[in-house]
Amino acid sequence: DVKVTQSSRYLVKRTGEKVFLECVQDMDHENMFWYRQDPGLGLRLIYFSYDVKMKEKGDIPEGYSVSREKKERFSLILESASTNQTSMYLCASSFGRGSLAFFGQGTRLTVV
Amino acid sequence: AQSVTQPDIHITVSEGASLELRCNYSYGATPYLFWYVQSPGQGLQLLLKYFSGDTLVQGIKGFEAEFKRSQSSFNLRKPSVHWSDAAEYFCAVGASRDYKLSFGAGTTVTVRA
Numbered sequence: 001d002v003k004v005t006q007s008s009r010y011l012v013k014r015t016g017e018k019v020f021l022e023c024v025q026d027m028d029h030e031n032m033f034w035y036r037q038d039p040g041l042g043l044r045l046i047y048f049s050y051d052v053k054m055k056e057k058g059d060i061p062e063g064y065s066v067s068r069e070k071k072e073r074f075s076l077i078l079e080s081a082s083t084n085q086t087s088m089y090l091c092a093s094s095f096g097r098g099s100l101a102f103f104g105q106g107t108r109l110t111v112v
Numbered sequence: 113a114q115s116v117t118q119p120d121i122h123i124t125v126s127e128g129a130s131l132e133l134r135c136n137y138s139y140g141a142t143p144y145l146f147w148y149v150q151s152p153g154q155g156l157q158l159l160l161k162y163f164s165g166d167t168l169v170q171g172i173k174g175f176e177a178e179f180k181r182s183q184s185s186f187n188l189r190k191p192s193v194h195w196s197d198a199a200e201y202f203c204a205v206g207a208s209r210d211y212k213l214s215f216g217a218g219t220t221v222t223v224r225a
Contacts, residue, residue: 004155031211040121042202042217043156050211058212090155098144098163098208103155 003027004104006091012110019078021107023091029102030095032074034058034066037088037106046089049074081111114139114205118216125193126224133188133219135203144206145186146213147177151199159201162186173197198223 007022025032031050035043035058045058047066055066063085067075074093078085088108092101115138125131137143144163148156160171167179177188186203200220204213 033212035215040217042118043204043215045212045214048212056211092156094211097211098206100146100158100161100206101213103148103157105155106153 004091004093004102006089006104006107008107009105010108010110012112013078013081015082015111017078017081017111019081019109019111021076021078021089021091021109023074023076023093023104024072025074025093025102026072027093027095027102028071029093030071031093031099031101032068033092033094033101034064034074034076035090035092036060037090043090046076081109083111085109086111114143114207114210114214116203116205116214116216118201118203118219120219121217122220122222124222124224127195128192131188131190131193131197131221133201133203133221135186135188135216136184137186137203137205138184139205139207141207141209144208145177145179146204146206147171147175147186147188148202148204148215149173149199150202150218156202159188193221193223195223195225197221 033048049068091104094101147159203216206213
């Protein structure tokens, strides 16, 4: 089974902190994604990466950055956390274009 | 740009009754279509997918979906709902030339006894 593992299920951070969300996949997938999930808005793509050290902005990249130094690991960085970044963050991976995505369990981040 | 609309925010259905969730997409070429389910506190699990071929696709947990190109729809159905089907359901669209999927806003299903 494909496994996408997010380092934390729940996080509470203070406004202005630098926050790292980590994601690891074990199926040698080329593509990795970070989505944000909010009630009534569904999943919105923050950033994705189709290869090591490559990244592309999604629909809502403002306030976020990403890092992909190794194929299996994709990190989401909140440079200076704000309360409007309180949300559920979902990492996903996939192989090739147009293919289905496998999701991690999600990280519920609260910024206070 | 591709987009997905799930017109129903919330549906309540009795256990044993049938369920249909609507999904409409907008995309210029032949889409790849997916339905995912998310139980409370969990990540998304794939129910079924459509890439090509037979427009009626079968998935896990007794779900099926039908692709109708003329209506730009990919509705999800289940003949008899179980209490464990209470969850949030997401329709998603992708394409052979795209890396990413676009998701609808989701439909929450409540099952009453």
